[in-house]
Amino acid sequence: MVQYQPPTSQIVVMFLISFILLGYQVSFEFNKAYKNKRLLKLFGIVVWSSKLDSLFPDYIKIYSGHYKQDSEFGPVSALGNSRQYGFYAVRFFKGNKHFTLFKSTRMEEALSKAKELSALLEVELLDR
Structure with missing residues (x-):
């Protein structure tokens, strides 16, 4: 059997990618003035906001x-x-x-x- 230990950096990067994919969410925000936004959230915290046309x-x-x-x-x-x-x-x-x-x-x-x-x-x- 071949024993292979992946580098620590590879494990950390894969963990971060899976963490982001699990917590990723796109949602919309509407208000009375109709200034709507598209929100990118990571575990419920808004990380990016853009105008929604x-x-x-x-x-x-x-x-x-x-x-x-x-x-x-x-x-x-x-x-x-x-x-x-x-x-x-x-x-x-x-x-x-x-x-x-x-x-x-x-x-x-x-x-x-x-x-x-x-x-x-x-x-x-x-x-x-």
Whole structure:
């Protein structure tokens, strides 16, 4: 057997990369004046903020969607040849354009976020 001890620097770099990947999060911040921001967070602490260019909505809608993923190869293929996912998305609509803000697998969570945004921006919420 070959015994190999990786250098300490390699271990430290791999630990830092995995630490960053585990705590990385992108979120949006909306306010009444519509000065929106895209936030890059690391374990809940904002490390980067930039202006978010999004359209001011005519209305907000909760969109339900389903998609199917084929799994012809790999370990999932032994369980079946496809998997289905369901989600609910909160979207801003301006004419025929939309901007997706939030996705969840739970309708209650998406509905509460949409109601908060609708009240904040004073825009109509279409939930059905």
